[in-house]
Amino acid sequence: MKEGIHPEYKETTITCVCGNVIETKSTKKDIKIDICSSCHPFITGKQKLLDTAGRVEKFKRKYAPKAEVAPVTKKTTKKA
Numbered sequence: 001m002k003e004g005i006h007p008e009y010k011e012t013t014i015t016c017v018c019g020n021v022i023e024t025k026s027t028k029k030d031i032k033i034d035i036c037s038s039c040h041p042f043i044t045g046k047q048k049l050l051d052t053a054g055r056v057e058k059f060k061r062k063y064a065p066k067a068e069v070a071p072v073t074k075k076t077t078k079k080a
């Protein structure tokens, strides 16, 4: 390895909001994550969404009306 061009790569911990701490190596220090391998819904089988900033609600509001309208036929057979 060349000197002086590589970022510092050392031991650090990834802390999940569920309390799980993963030890790893990274150029970053004290990484914080919202979901990890031990609290992911796929592994736990439970629905667990951490909606910190109302993002899910925003998403629903934005796309729900469209989704409801979608099945309605677009073809309005109008003849000129």
Ligand SMILES: [Zn+2]
Pocket (backbone or CB within 6 Å): 016, 017, 018, 019, 020, 034, 035, 036, 037, 038, 039, 040
């Ligand atoms: Zn977690």
